[in-house]
Amino acid sequence: MAETAVVPQGTGQDSRPDALLAVKDLHTWFELRKWGFIRTGWVRAVDSVDFSLAAGEAIAIVGESGCGKSSLAKTILGLNTPTRGQIFFNGRRISHLTGREGEWYKSQIGYVMQDPYGALPPFMSIRRLLEEPLLIHGVKDPAERHERIVEAMTQMKMTPVDDFLSKFPHMLSGGQQQRVVIARAIILKPKLIVADEPVSMLDASVRVEILQLLRGLQRDMNIGLIYITHDLSTVRYFSERIFVMYAGRLVEEAEVDDLLDDPKHPYTKALLEAIADPDAGNASVYRKVPGGEPPSLANPPSGCRFHPRCPVMIKGLCEVEDPPRFEPTREHKTLCWLYREVSGE
Amino acid sequence: MAHQSSGLTVEDLYLHFRTRRGVVQAVDGVNLTLDSGRTLVIVGESGCGKSSLSRAILRLLPRNVHTYKGSIRLGTTDVMTFNDELFRREVRWVRIAMVPQAAMNALNPVIRIQEQVAEPLLVHGSTQDLDEAIDQARRMLRMVGVPQDFAERYPFELSGGMRQRAAIAMALVASPDLVLLDEPTSALDLLTQANIMNVLKAVKQDLQSTFILITHDIATSSELADDAAVMYAGQIVELSTADQFFRDPLHPYSQKLMASVPTLREKKTLEFIPGQPPSLLDPPKGCRFADRCEARFARCSEEPPVFTVRGGRRVKCWLYESEATDG
Numbered sequence: 001m002a003e004t005a006v007v008p009q010g011t012g013q014d015s016r017p018d019a020l021l022a023v024k025d026l027h028t029w030f031e032l033r034k035w036g037f038i039r040t041g042w043v044r045a046v047d048s049v050d051f052s053l054a055a056g057e058a059i060a061i062v063g064e065s066g067c068g069k070s071s072l073a074k075t076i077l078g079l080n081t082p083t084r085g086q087i088f089f090n091g092r093r094i095s096h097l098t099g100r101e102g103e104w105y106k107s108q109i110g111y112v113m114q115d116p117y118g119a120l121p122p123f124m125s126i127r128r129l130l131e132e133p134l135l136i137h138g139v140k141d142p143a144e145r146h147e148r149i150v151e152a153m154t155q156m157k158m159t160p161v162d163d164f165l166s167k168f169p170h171m172l173s174g175g176q177q178q179r180v181v182i183a184r185a186i187i188l189k190p191k192l193i194v195a196d197e198p199v200s201m202l203d204a205s206v207r208v209e210i211l212q213l214l215r216g217l218q219r220d221m222n223i224g225l226i227y228i229t230h231d232l233s234t235v236r237y238f239s240e241r242i243f244v245m246y247a248g249r250l251v252e253e254a255e256v257d258d259l260l261d262d263p264k265h266p267y268t269k270a271l272l273e274a275i276a277d278p279d280a281g282n283a284s285v286y287r288k289v290p291g292g293e294p295p296s297l298a299n300p301p302s303g304c305r306f307h308p309r310c311p312v313m314i315k316g317l318c319e320v321e322d323p324p325r326f327e328p329t330r331e332h333k334t335l336c337w338l339y340r341e342v343s344g345e
Numbered sequence: 346m347a348h349q350s351s352g353l354t355v356e357d358l359y360l361h362f363r364t365r366r367g368v369v370q371a372v373d374g375v376n377l378t379l380d381s382g383r384t385l386v387i388v389g390e391s392g393c394g395k396s397s398l399s400r401a402i403l404r405l406l407p408r409n410v411h412t413y414k415g416s417i418r419l420g421t422t423d424v425m426t427f428n429d430e431l432f433r434r435e436v437r438w439v440r441i442a443m444v445p446q447a448a449m450n451a452l453n454p455v456i457r458i459q460e461q462v463a464e465p466l467l468v469h470g471s472t473q474d475l476d477e478a479i480d481q482a483r484r485m486l487r488m489v490g491v492p493q494d495f496a497e498r499y500p501f502e503l504s505g506g507m508r509q510r511a512a513i514a515m516a517l518v519a520s521p522d523l524v525l526l527d528e529p530t531s532a533l534d535l536l537t538q539a540n541i542m543n544v545l546k547a548v549k550q551d552l553q554s555t556f557i558l559i560t561h562d563i564a565t566s567s568e569l570a571d572d573a574a575v576m577y578a579g580q581i582v583e584l585s586t587a588d589q590f591f592r593d594p595l596h597p598y599s600q601k602l603m604a605s606v607p608t609l610r611e612k613k614t615l616e617f618i619p620g621q622p623p624s625l626l627d628p629p630k631g632c633r634f635a636d637r638c639e640a641r642f643a644r645c646s647e648e649p650p651v652f653t654v655r656g657g658r659r660v661k662c663w664l665y666e667s668e669a670t671d672g
């Protein structure tokens with residue numbers, strides 16, 4: 001076999017010199033316990049993940065529910081402790097940041113949670129919600145705080161600002177609440193925003209507006225953006241590179257148009273096949289999608305995790321050995337044995 | 346969408362709820378027609394009254410009903426004239442069945458799948474013979490892709506996708522004239538969603554079923570649609586064939602909604618609708634979409650009637666008054 005294009009996992013060889021964030025061989029496993037104290041196994045929510053993100057770059061991590069997206073987000077944010085692997089931010093290893101350095105790291109990353117209804121404490125006014133991060137990070141001058149609140153709200157098109165400041169979250173629509181969440185995430189002028197399904201609880205007609213605001217901010221302020229979603233149809237509009245996640249792994253990555261126009265991994269192909277664009281013609285065709293369900297992360301299949309559902313699985317190989325990362329075309333990488341004999345160019 | 350003896354005709358259907366804050370006008374004067382053997386999709390954003398409409402059609406009413414009136418005809422029979430006992434015996438499951446929202450979580454946990462699926466037959470239907478009913482249930486389960494050995498299991502032993510298929514089999518088992526599907530795939534993962542849509546397409550073809558598919562997801566709705574209706578703030582604002590609707594939606598709300606749907610295969614300019622739908626406690630007097638509508642004009646402060654235009658399409662918007670073929 002001519003394994004010319006193998007990029008070894010976990011060695012960090014792929015990380016870019018200008019990386020704002022670099023994640024290497026990251027594992028986040030959760031203990032499975034019986035009766036609260038006997039460990040019976042692990043849920044491998046994030047299982048050997050490598051990727052990096054340049055300053056000001058927008059990437060999307062796409063995968064179905066339960067594949068480990070939120071676990072990955074929380075590990076990057078420092079809310080989950082990695083079981084193994086490292087995270088570098090601006091070249092600094094952050095897995096071991098403590099005290100002031102930890103505070104600094106938190107101020108550099110804005111977090112937009114999945115559910116705006118759960119993200120905002122109901123008893124705090126919009127003013128207090130936005131003031132809190134500033135107070136925590138030592139902005140002592142009240143006038144400066146006010147100025148920054150007004151700035152963030154204006155960026156989120158929540159004007160006139162005075163109409164909102166004294167309101168409480170429940171008085172706002174879902175879309176407005178999500179703007180508050182985003183305003184809170186950007187008020188410390190972070191270098192990176194992690195947006196975990198930022199619009200999946202919202203209706204179609206307001207989703208686009210929120211995503212456009214987020215993408216606009218990211219460009220204007222040159223912030224890195226990790227857009228996490230299960231909705232592949234939005235990524236072309238709101239990101240530059242896509243990572244496809246399946247059962248704890250990033251199984252494919254490429255620049256957006258490249259990935260959508262020329263998917264390599266059979267799972268990515270299946271996802272694209274499964275998604276409808278509004279068209280009356282859809283009613284007269286069947287979609288060729290594999291059956292089955294995503295595997296349990298506590299007991300994933302041997303070899304490639306997609307092999308039990310894969311229409312082109314190679315017997316004797318895919319169910320036995322974990323595929324390494326191949327690079328069938330430039331900057332287009334995938335964990336799939338189909339590409340074992342394809343050269344890198 | 347011409348009238349046909351075995352189709353569905355809904356006229357001036359209202360379902361209002363009493364709440365502490367006032368009367369919620371969840372279904373507020375809905376008119377629909379659907380020929381038998383066709384599928385109507387009803388799309389609309391959350392809270393516009395879609396689930397209430399399906400409950401109104403199947404008379405599954407909560408206690409706090411304030412107003413429930415209108416006519417629901419199956420063929421020539423107006424089932425609204427039936428008393429509750431008659432409706433339960435002769436309509437529900439037998440002539441109209443439903444796969445409710447989150448049906449897969451609503452199955453009885455202590456009854457085997459095949460017995461639950463057989464239940465509509467035993468309680469309402471053709472047979473009193475248990476074996477025969479179970480046979481029929483198994484046939485239906487096989488048709489929707491639930492293998493034999495799964496049929497004998499309990500709901501908790503099955504994945505969400507398999508349970509949802511069982512709920513669909515249960516709705517189909519008594520060969521009803523009409524099946525209501527309320528967001529049948531929204532809680533499932535993407536590949537499972539596509540597989541279940543494939544199942545519904547096959548069922549539709551093989552059994553010539555009449556479906557109403559209710560969803561907030563416009564792209565998915567096109568997978569099954571022969572006809573399409575758009576619901577906004579308790580009312581149907583447009584009813585067209587799917588061909589017409591997906592190519593050229595008429596109502597300004599439908600147009601905006603379509604423009605807000607991201608497409609995978611082509612890159613278009615995405616739009617959004619500023620503002621939010623009105624409260625159903627006290628909806629505006631005129632057109633309910635007017636304050637979010639770029640095309641609004643003086644007339645819109647009055648409630649528009651439903652105009653029939655362009656070969657039978659119906660649209661509740663004053664813009665179409667001049668080309669209307671009725672009234």
Ligand SMILES: Nc1ncnc2c1ncn2[C@@H]1O[C@H](COP(=O)(O)OP(=O)(O)O)[C@@H](O)[C@H]1O
Nearest residue numbers: 030043045064065066067068069070071072297
């Ligand atoms: N704190 C936790 N403890 C144990 N298991 C967890 C925890 N967080 C997530 N999981 C499990 O990890 C898997 C991945 O979950 P998650 O990261 O939320 O996926 P996604 O965001 O893609 O839906 C799931 O099986 C979930 O139950």
Ligand SMILES: Nc1ncnc2c1ncn2[C@@H]1O[C@H](COP(=O)(O)OP(=O)(O)O)[C@@H](O)[C@H]1O
Nearest residue numbers: 362364369371390391392393394395396397407
């Ligand atoms: N039993 C009820 N009592 C009071 N209000 C209700 C009841 N059921 C639904 N509603 C309200 O009716 C409106 C329409 O709800 P629903 O029919 O569930 O909409 P959809 O299915 O389109 O999301 C909402 O405002 C909802 O809160």
Ligand SMILES: [Mg+2]
Nearest residue numbers: 069070114197
């Ligand atoms: Mg998640």
Ligand SMILES: [Mg+2]
Nearest residue numbers: 395396397446
């Ligand atoms: Mg509903």
